[in-house]
Amino acid sequence: MSSKEKAKMIIDKLPDYKVEKILYFLQGVEMSDEIDDDLICEKIYQDYLNDTDPEKDKIYTLEECKKEWGLASSK
Numbered sequence: 001m002s003s004k005e006k007a008k009m010i011i012d013k014l015p016d017y018k019v020e021k022i023l024y025f026l027q028g029v030e031m032s033d034e035i036d037d038d039l040i041c042e043k044i045y046q047d048y049l050n051d052t053d054p055e056k057d058k059i060y061t062l063e064e065c066k067k068e069w070g071l072a073s074s075k
Helices: 002-013 016-032 037-050 062-068
Strands: none
Touching: none
């Protein structure tokens, strides 16, 4: 049985309100292939430029990041 057939069987058992949520997800997945990568990058860039966080331009060293994330090596 294919994945598509398994998914259809599961969907057939679900109440309508859950199917509606799955439909929104599927429509997003379907559209994601149509969205131009350049537009996505431009949106991310514009969001960054418009971000009002005063610390958005703060620079962190690699060692600071590793320490914060618990990746710092103990010497």
